[in-house]
Amino acid sequence: MTQFLALDWGTTNLRAWRLDYEGQVLAARQFELGVSQIARGEVEQVFIRRIRPELHAERLPTLMCGMVGSNMGWQAAPYVDCPAGSADIASQTITVAQAPLVRIVPGLRCDGLTRAPDVMRGEETQLLGWTELQGADARGRHLVCHPGTHAKWAIMEDGRVARFVTAMTGELFDVLTKHSVLGGAGEAEDEAAFSEGIEAAGNGQALASRLFSARARVVAGGADAASTRSYLSGLLIGAEIASLPLECGAVNSNTIWLVGSASVRGRYRQGLRRWNYEVREMDGEEAVLAGMLALVRRGALHDAR
Amino acid sequence: MTQFLALDWGTTNLRAWRLDYEGQVLAARQFELGVSQIARGEVEQVFIRRIRPELHAERLPTLMCGMVGSNMGWQAAPYVDCPAGSADIASQTITVAQAPLVRIVPGLRCDGLTRAPDVMRGEETQLLGWTELQGADARGRHLVCHPGTHAKWAIMEDGRVARFVTAMTGELFDVLTKHSVLGGAGEAEDEAAFSEGIEAAGNGQALASRLFSARARVVAGGADAASTRSYLSGLLIGAEIASLPLECGAVNSNTIWLVGSASVRGRYRQGLRRWNYEVREMDGEEAVLAGMLALVRRGALHDAR
Numbered sequence: 063m064t065q066f067l068a069l070d071w072g073t074t075n076l077r078a079w080r081l082d083y084e085g086q087v088l089a090a091r092q093f094e095l096g097v098s099q100i101a102r103g104e105v106e107q108v109f110i111r112r113i114r115p116e117l118h119a120e121r122l123p124t125l126m127c128g129m130v131g132s133n134m135g136w137q138a139a140p141y142v143d144c145p146a147g148s149a150d151i152a153s154q155t156i157t158v159a160q161a162p163l164v165r166i167v168p169g170l171r172c173d174g175l176t177r178a179p180d181v182m183r184g185e186e187t188q189l190l191g192w193t194e195l196q197g198a199d200a201r202g203r204h205l206v207c208h209p210g211t212h213a214k215w216a217i218m219e220d221g222r223v224a225r226f227v228t229a230m231t232g233e234l235f236d237v238l239t240k241h242s243v244l245g246g247a248g249e250a251e252d253e254a255a256f257s258e259g260i261e262a263a264g265n266g267q268a269l270a271s272r273l274f275s276a277r278a279r280v281v282a283g284g285a286d287a288a289s290t291r292s293y294l295s296g297l298l299i300g301a302e303i304a305s306l307p308l309e310c311g312a313v314n315s316n317t318i319w320l321v322g323s324a325s326v327r328g329r330y331r332q333g334l335r336r337w338n339y340e341v342r343e344m345d346g347e348e349a350v351l352a353g354m355l356a357l358v359r360r361g362a363l364h365d366a367r
Numbered sequence: 368m369t370q371f372l373a374l375d376w377g378t379t380n381l382r383a384w385r386l387d388y389e390g391q392v393l394a395a396r397q398f399e400l401g402v403s404q405i406a407r408g409e410v411e412q413v414f415i416r417r418i419r420p421e422l423h424a425e426r427l428p429t430l431m432c433g434m435v436g437s438n439m440g441w442q443a444a445p446y447v448d449c450p451a452g453s454a455d456i457a458s459q460t461i462t463v464a465q466a467p468l469v470r471i472v473p474g475l476r477c478d479g480l481t482r483a484p485d486v487m488r489g490e491e492t493q494l495l496g497w498t499e500l501q502g503a504d505a506r507g508r509h510l511v512c513h514p515g516t517h518a519k520w521a522i523m524e525d526g527r528v529a530r531f532v533t534a535m536t537g538e539l540f541d542v543l544t545k546h547s548v549l550g551g552a553g554e555a556e557d558e559a560a561f562s563e564g565i566e567a568a569g570n571g572q573a574l575a576s577r578l579f580s581a582r583a584r585v586v587a588g589g590a591d592a593a594s595t596r597s598y599l600s601g602l603l604i605g606a607e608i609a610s611l612p613l614e615c616g617a618v619n620s621n622t623i624w625l626v627g628s629a630s631v632r633g634r635y636r637q638g639l640r641r642w643n644y645e646v647r648e649m650d651g652e653e654a655v656l657a658g659m660l661a662l663v664r665r666g667a668l669h670d671a672r
Contacts, residue, residue: 132586141587171587175576176567178584212579228583229575230547237546242538262481268610269574270534270603271480274517278533279483281437282446282476298575305573 066363067119068354071130072184073098073211077347080117085355089117097128097135105136106161123366125155125354127167128184141171141181147222148190148353152360163366167357172225175309180228185214188321191353192344193221205310206319208346209299209326211236215306217313227309229302239291244276248288255289256329259296260336266304272297295329303333315340322346371668372424373659376435377489378403378516382652385422390660394422402433402440410441411466428671430460430659432472433489446476446486452527453495453658457665468671472662477530480614485533490519493626496658497649498526510615511624513651514604514631516541520611522618532614534607544596549581553593560594564601565638571609577602600634608638620645627651 065088070077074096080089093113100108114120131139139156155165169183185208193200200221208214211232217224238244262275276294279285285293307318317340320327324345331341370393375382379401385394398418405413419425436444444461460470474488490513498505505526513519516537522529543549567580581599584590590598612623622645625632632648639646 174580174583175569175573176580176584177563178567178580178590179587180579181583181587227573227576228579229573230579231575233547234575234578237542241542241546242535258482262483264480267572268480268532268534268614270536270539270607271532271611271614273539274485274533274535275479275481275483278479278486279481282484282486285483302575306576309573309576 065119065122066358067114067117067122067124068351069113069124069126069130070128070184070187070350071126071135072096072128073134076113077350078113078117079351079354080119080122081351081355083358085351087351089119091116097130097132102134105130109136109161109164122163123363124164125167125358125362126164127187127350127354131156131166131168132183137166139166139168142168144170144172144226145219145222145224146170146186148193148356148360150222151186151190152357152362155357155362157366165362165366167362170223170226172223175227180226182212182214182226182228185210185216185226186223187353187357188346188349189214189216189218189223189353190356191349191351192319192321193218194352194356195344195349196221203313204315204317204319205307205313206321207306207330209320209322209330213302213306215310217310225310227306229306231298231302235295235298238273238294244273244290244294249291250288252289252292255285255292256296256332259293259298260300260333261296262293263297263300263304266301269301272301296333299329299333300336303330303337307337307339317342319344321349370424370427371663372419372422372427372429373656374418374429374431374435375433375489375492375655376431376440377401377433378439381418382655383418383422384656384659385424385427386656386660388663390656392656394424396421402435402437407439410435411463414441414466414469427468428668429469430472430663430667431469432492432655432659436461436471436474437488442471444471444473447473449475449477449531450524450527450529451475451491453498453661453665455527456491456495457662457667460662460667462671470667470671472667475528475531477528480532485531487517487519487531487533490515490521490531491528492658492662493651493654494519494521494523494528494658495661496654496656497624497626498523499657499661500649500654501526508618509620509622509624510612510618511626512611512635514625514627514635518607518611520615522615530615532611534611536603536607540600540603543578543599549578549595549599554596555593557594557597560590560597561601561634561637564598564603565605565641567598567602568605568609571606574606577606601638604634604638605641608635608642612642612644622647624649626654 174180216226479485521531
């Protein structure tokens with residue numbers, strides 16, 4: 063085989079690429095078929111009947127990362143402990159029962175801020191891609207932020223994931239705008255309210271109090287309810303940025319990397335600059351593809367080819 | 368008239384008492400008829416056809432506090448600025464249009480942690496009741512916590528509300544258990560998980576990260592999913608207690624007052640003792656009744672009698 067299939071199969075979304083072993087993309091598709099939208103036990107059939115044919119990839123070795131490897135996905139892949147790099151993770155991909163061509167990338171686990179561990183599934187592949195694309199510049203310690211529903215802040219050491227901290231900023235935003243008194247009117251982006259929210263985050267302390275300001279500024283401060291959504295976004299991202307770099311520990315530079323989509327990078331860039339960080343950016347899709355390729359080159363599919 | 372009707376009419380609940388001017392309770396009822404369950408414009412009819420007859424209070428002067436005085440209630444009562452005591456608030460009760468016997472207690476407003484103000488509606492009456500029941504002991508500065516959906520931490524100075532800070536701890540708990548990945552299985556109270564949650568709150572910093580530990584301890588730490596709810600309750604209350612007394616500013620004592628129901632006081636008591644505060648407690652219903660009586664004695668119903 064001179065080609066393989068790569069899937070980033072998350073909770074709410076699935077991205078698939080047919081690639082050659084040089085990394086050239088031959089086909090790409092996106093499906094709104096996250097594992098949370100598929101009944102347990104149906105994942106295999108969705109893959110065989112829907113995904114594979116659409117990419118003309120019926121007999122290709124396949125590497126999958128993301129929540130597909132959790133107990134809500136196809137088959138659970140045990141977490142690999144940090145520190146971990148491409149070689150560690152490639153050697154611990156799991157073979158899916160009854161699908162000899164399919165391998166699933168394991169997630170990562172490390173010590174958390176509390177006595178509980180912290181975990182990721184899917185973001186490790188983008189972090190490995192960051193390492194691959196950085197090449198020699200990945201040497202040393204770097205702080206890489208992957209914004210999202212469950213944002214991940216990773217300390218990279220010589221190209222390996224040394225440690226990371228999750229912040230469920232995106233999910234807090236979703237549940238508060240949909241289900242709490244902070245659900246504002248409308249979806250409009252309000253730049254001034256976003257900036258006001260970043261300032262309102264202060265040092266990130268007392269978040270449950272600062273959140274209430276999203277309501278109080280409307281009922282007693284004269285703000286327009288239509289600006290609540292942007293204010294809340296700024297407040298939550300601001301609180302994350304005020305806290306997480308410190309919680310992650312010192313890095314020998316003032317630079318923070320953002321890996322993700324352009325729209326979410328833009329919001330985080332604004333928050334990071336408020337705190338005078340130097341921001342560097344990488345596209346999330348480029349990172350996941352580079353990570354998949356790095357894993358394949360280190361043998362993740364060697365017995366599936 | 369030798370009697371009056373007192374209503375604590377909140378977002379989700381309504382408590383009503385018929386009282387004499389000595390404060391003796393002649394009748395008491397509770398209704399699951401918070402203003403959020405009643406169509407805008409129906410509040411007056413609910414009061415006239417349902418509440419008043421059940422308490423045999425058709426022609427009695429009536430004092431109402433709580434969200435009934437908001438723009439989602441019967442008629443909006445403008446906020447009174449802190450510092451404010453019984454006399455200030457009694458003199459600013461509003462008369463409800465077309466209901467000459469009905470007065471609504473205004474809420475309070477003060478400077479918040481952010482540039483937005485902070486607000487309360489309903490809790491001011493319990494705080495005034497605390498002052499009334501404390502008598503001479505209310506002199507000086509005291510920190511009074513009123514736990515709830517939107518917990519209020521008030522600095523009381525010589526019996527007046529000098530300032531307060533809201534923490535939307537109860538609402539965060541509700542939306543996260545009902546609508547996020549942190550929704551655990553079951554409703555059981557798990558004492559050990561609650562204590563673990565209080566510890567996991569740490570110094571209250573990086574809350575969006577600490578919250579994620581409620582999931583990670585189950586998927587990667589071996590904890591029982593049935594304990595998630597209690598863990599999350601401990602974590603949110605712990606984070607509030609780690610932050611709020613400091614945010615409220617210094618009080619000349621290590622004592623914190625809890626005003627509320629016995630069950631919620633118990634959870635906060637445990638969190639406060641973890642931080643070595645001395646805890647004193649007052650029942651929320653006794654406080655609201657004492658507050659209503661204090662307002663009436665300072666003239667809140669003088670032209671309605």
